[in-house]
Amino acid sequence: MKTAAEYEESLRQLNLNVYQFGKKVTNVVDDPIIRPSMNAVAATYECAHMAEYEDLITATSHITGKKINRFTHIHQSTEDLVKKTKMCRLLGSLTGCCFQRCVGMDAMNALSMTTFDIDAKYGTDYNKRFLAYLEFVQENDLVCDGAMTDPKGDRSLPPHKQADPDMFLHVVEERDDGIVVRGAKAHQTGAVNSHEIIIMPTIAMREEDKDYAISFALPSDAEGITYIMGRQSCDTRKSEEGTIDRGNVLYGGHEALVVFDDVFVPWDRIFMYKEWDFAGQLVEQFASYHRQSYACKAGVGDVLIGATQTIAEFNGAQKASHVKDKIIEMNHLNETLFCGSIACATEGHQEESGTYLVNTLLANVCKQNVTRFPYEIARLAQDIAGGLMVTLPSEEDLRSAEVGKWVQKYFKGDNTVPTEDRMRMLRLIENITLGTAAVGYLTESMHGAGSPQAQRIMISRLIDLKQKQKVAKRLCGITKE
Amino acid sequence: MTRLAPGRAWRIGLKYCGGCAPRYDRVEQVGVLKKMLAEAVILLSYEAENLDAVLIVAGCPTSCADTATFEPLPILRIRSEADARLFIDDMRANPYRDLTGSPLLVAKLF
Numbered sequence: 001m002k003t004a005a006e007y008e009e010s011l012r013q014l015n016l017n018v019y020q021f022g023k024k025v026t027n028v029v030d031d032p033i034i035r036p037s038m039n040a041v042a043a044t045y046e047c048a049h050m051a052e053y054e055d056l057i058t059a060t061s062h063i064t065g066k067k068i069n070r071f072t073h074i075h076q077s078t079e080d081l082v083k084k085t086k087m088c089r090l091l092g093s094l095t096g097c098c099f100q101r102c103v104g105m106d107a108m109n110a111l112s113m114t115t116f117d118i119d120a121k122y123g124t125d126y127n128k129r130f131l132a133y134l135e136f137v138q139e140n141d142l143v144c145d146g147a148m149t150d151p152k153g154d155r156s157l158p159p160h161k162q163a164d165p166d167m168f169l170h171v172v173e174e175r176d177d178g179i180v181v182r183g184a185k186a187h188q189t190g191a192v193n194s195h196e197i198i199i200m201p202t203i204a205m206r207e208e209d210k211d212y213a214i215s216f217a218l219p220s221d222a223e224g225i226t227y228i229m230g231r232q233s234c235d236t237r238k239s240e241e242g243t244i245d246r247g248n249v250l251y252g253g254h255e256a257l258v259v260f261d262d263v264f265v266p267w268d269r270i271f272m273y274k275e276w277d278f279a280g281q282l283v284e285q286f287a288s289y290h291r292q293s294y295a296c297k298a299g300v301g302d303v304l305i306g307a308t309q310t311i312a313e314f315n316g317a318q319k320a321s322h323v324k325d326k327i328i329e330m331n332h333l334n335e336t337l338f339c340g341s342i343a344c345a346t347e348g349h350q351e352e353s354g355t356y357l358v359n360t361l362l363a364n365v366c367k368q369n370v371t372r373f374p375y376e377i378a379r380l381a382q383d384i385a386g387g388l389m390v391t392l393p394s395e396e397d398l399r400s401a402e403v404g405k406w407v408q409k410y411f412k413g414d415n416t417v418p419t420e421d422r423m424r425m426l427r428l429i430e431n432i433t434l435g436t437a438a439v440g441y442l443t444e445s446m447h448g449a450g451s452p453q454a455q456r457i458m459i460s461r462l463i464d465l466k467q468k469q470k471v472a473k474r475l476c477g478i479t480k481e
Numbered sequence: 482m483t484r485l486a487p488g489r490a491w492r493i494g495l496k497y498c499g500g501c502a503p504r505y506d507r508v509e510q511v512g513v514l515k516k517m518l519a520e521a522v523i524l525l526s527y528e529a530e531n532l533d534a535v536l537i538v539a540g541c542p543t544s545c546a547d548t549a550t551f552e553p554l555p556i557l558r559i560r561s562e563a564d565a566r567l568f569i570d571d572m573r574a575n576p577y578r579d580l581t582g583s584p585l586l587v588a589k590l591f
Contacts, residue, residue, distance in 0.1 A: 051495065051496075051497050051526070052497040052500050052507055052508050053497070053499055053500055054497075054499070055496070055497060055498055055499040055545075055546045055547060056498075056499025056500070056501060057499065079545075079547075082545065083499065083545070086499055086501035086502075086545070087499065087501070089501045089502060090499060090500060090501040090502075093501075093502075299501075302502070338502075
């Protein structure tokens with residue numbers, strides 16, 4: 001397994017084509033706005049070598065028998081699924097942000113099953129290709145960006161009817177040695193911290209859309225790929241000299257639009273090619289795993305609850321009964337998020353391929369909670385923190401020779417707590433609820449792994465209402481069907 | 482070996498759970514154990530050779546750390562600060578005890 005330093009060095013060897021604020025980024029690893037996100041991914045490497053975390057962060061490869069990073073592991077038991085949930089919570093609490101590596105893991109697990117099933121129906125050899133690729137990823141301990149979401153254009157139209165055919169990524173040319181693809185993938189978490197990019201279709205498809213039913217993997221710096229970094233709230237604070245106003249001084253996340261401008265993909269990297277009837281299965285299986293992965297928000301919630309309790313103490317308000325009750329409510333909601341992820345893991349099952357899949361219904365229930373509870377947890381954090389969180393002067397004012405003394409004086413809370421500490425804690429709460437980390441904690445909680453309505457549709461499909469009606473009728477004595 | 486020869490310290494492999502939501506500081510407790518049992522116990526990596534037992538340091542009662550590969554060694558388990566104190570007190574009172582009789586032994590159900 002790589003160390004964090006080896007991971008960082010491996011990123012420096014990539015030749016990524018990245019744009020931010022209209023300019024090409026010449027040094028992605030050290031860019032001050034991107035660097036915190038690299039640190040977060042690096043934590044997944046660092047923790048694998050720490051005795052107090054390795055039981056969650058590492059696993060035994062079912063291919064080689066070697067110890068590997070769990071982010072490159074294919075789940076072989078419900079214990080594996082539970083450990084994945086716990087790993088996501090752990091890393092959320094250690095980084096306080098989106099640590100980006102889960103999407104690739106979820107993509108590989110979904111592909112391990114879908115490739116197997118395509119082969120069973122069509123006699124193809126996708127699974128063999130996929131397992132060779134997986135072994136490569138495991139042996140080299142790589143970060144993979146799992147890229148599903150197309151820009152989609154007019155949501156009322158299927159891919160082949162879009163005015164611009166590139167609104168969904170598709171094949172434009174077929175050659176003896178591979179294919180050429182064109183399109184883009186939006187909202188790609190951690191894209192420029194990744195060694196590989198794994199493409200999947202974003203929706204179930206019909207035969208008319210078969211040119212869009214493709215899945216493949218490429219090196220992230222393959223020719224023709226361009227990354228356009230997404231802006232985040234308060235992002236430029238990371239390029240300021242001071243650190244207080246960043247809130248989270250160590251870690252962050254990022255997302256990017258990834259453009260494929262006639263990119264060549266060799267056949268041995270293709271895991272689905274026009275088997276349109278399996279696009280929906282790949283999407284659903286990936287989505288189930290990825291909805292489970294939002295246990296990470298319980299970890300970020302741990303940070304926010306800790307910050308909120310601390311600011312209550314710094315403010316001198318921790319004994320107020322309503323403050324105590326709000327902290328209880330935050331914990332209740334946070335642990336409920338964890339409950340959902342643990343439940344879908346514990347209730348997982350083995351698929352034909354041998355891979356263990358989470359319980360899809362419970363995974364969707366888990367994610368539906370995630371679309372709501374962080375917002376309430378954040379609201380309670382802001383309630384307890386107070387309005388100062390959004391009116392606080394800058395670190396420069398704190399350090400100012402002219403006005404620093406007033407910032408120090410008037411923003412002191414508990415007299416034993418340095419004003420700077422109070423400011424730091426307020427900025428952390430701001431970061432998670434309004435700033436760069438709010439991208440991950442709130443809006444990504446809403447839309448990541450599918451928007452709320454997507455889960456409601458799945459819940460509706462998977463619930464057996466007839467059975468529920470049957471038990472109700474029996475208990476009230478209705479005997480006619 | 483589950484009984485200690487005089488003049489020798491127990492060689493115990495240390496395995497943490499993954500620490501997703503620990504209820505106490507596991508690393509700090511291990512530090513306390515090392516200090517309080519310095520003469521009776523040598524805590525090593527669970528991958529070390531010639532271990533007498535394995536000590537699981539779990540952050541909560543669930544204790545989900547993998548232990549299957551450690552058999553047939555005695556597996557001792559700490560799940561709280563109270564367990565840690567019990568381990569220290571027991572080893573100090575009975576340094577030559579049979580480890581399979583330790584109050585922290587993980588009992589197997591057959």
